[in-house]
Amino acid sequence: MKWLTVFIAGILEVIWASNLKHASTALEWIVTFVLIAVSFGLLIYSYRKIPVAAAYTVFVGIGAVGTYLVGIMLGEPLSAMQILFLMLLIVGVIGMKAFTKDDKKETSGDS
Numbered sequence: 371m372k373w374l375t376v377f378i379a380g381i382l383e384v385i386w387a388s389n390l391k392h393a394s395t396a397l398e399w400i401v402t403f404v405l406i407a408v409s410f411g412l413l414i415y416s417y418r419k420i421p422v423a424a425a426y427t428v429f430v431g432i433g434a435v436g437t438y439l440v441g442i443m444l445g446e447p448l449s450a451m452q453i454l455f456l457m458l459l460i461v462g463v464i465g466m467k468a469f470t471k472d473d474k475k476e477t478s479g480d481s
Contacts, residue, residue: 379409383409388441
């Protein structure tokens with residue numbers, strides 16, 4: 371459950387980061403700022419249960435990979451070298467998550 375919070379925060383980052391290029395109305399900018407606030411709020415909340423370095427690495431990795439993929443879907447150029455380094459990024463993020471020990475104890479008051 372604790373990693374789900376980071377995952378949702380990362381997905382929201384993909385949405386707001388992708389929207390930065392295309393937002394043009396006041397409503398679109400308000401939605402973008404709300405998504406930024408919620409995304410970072412969830413990330414900060416996850417720090418209670420997950421070491422900061424690992425949570426932030428996974429958050430940024432999801433954001434970077436997801437935003438890159440959205441850009442490709444919207445017609446931005448890609449190259450074989452970009453794909454290679456994207457794969458290295460994914461391996462690094464998976465490694466950070468896989469080798470992070472969740473040594474923080476949950477208290478009975480936290481959900």
